[in-house]
Amino acid sequence: MADRKNAQKNIKAAMKSSKNKLLFETIKEQINDLKQCTQLFDDLKNCAQSMQKNIEKMEDVFHLAMKLQDMKNISKDLDMLVKEKEKIYQEKILENKLLKQRxxxxxxxxxxxxxxxEEQIKRYQKRQQLYPLTVVSEENNKN
Structure with missing residues (x-):
């Protein structure tokens, strides 16, 4: 009987030991799961920080794109002004050509x-040389 009681105690102790081992293994697995969750959380936090930096960079790129668009608009305006000035310049050139022709x-x-x-003066001088008195007498007749 004592053997039987010892055997039962041993069985109970073994079962208790087995339950403790199972519980220990379960706790160990849960600790490993918790470590993995902590690692995943850290990875997720790092990913979120990286995404935040990327968003900030994208905002910077967006602002640069807006500035570039503004510069393109200014460039278009300047091109239009240059074309207008060239048109005015060409008109002035044409106007100058017409004035030069005129x-x-x-x-x-x-x-x-x-x-x-000059020809009339020469003719008049010749006539005066040929008919000097005629001119004088005509002047006297008028007076």
Whole structure:
């Protein structure tokens, strides 16, 4: 009987020991799971921080893109101004050409008029040389 009681005690102790081992193993697994969860949480936190930095960089890129768009708009405005100035410049060139042609025409006309006047002066001088008295007597008749 004592053997039987010892055996029962041993069985109970073994069962208790077995339960403790199972409980220890379960706790050990839970600790490992908790470590993995902690590691996953740290990874998630690092990922969130990285995403925050990326968002800040994207905001910077967005602001740069807006500045670039503003610069493109300014460039377009400047291009339009340059085209307008070029158009005005071309108009002035055309206007100057027309004025130059007009001046050339007037100069040629003036030269012809000068030649005509010189010819008339020569004719008048010849006439006066040929008929000097006639002119004087005509002047006397008028008076």
């Amino acid at each position: 001046l050339s025409h007037l100069l040629n006309k003036s030269k012809r008029l000068v030649k005509i006047a």
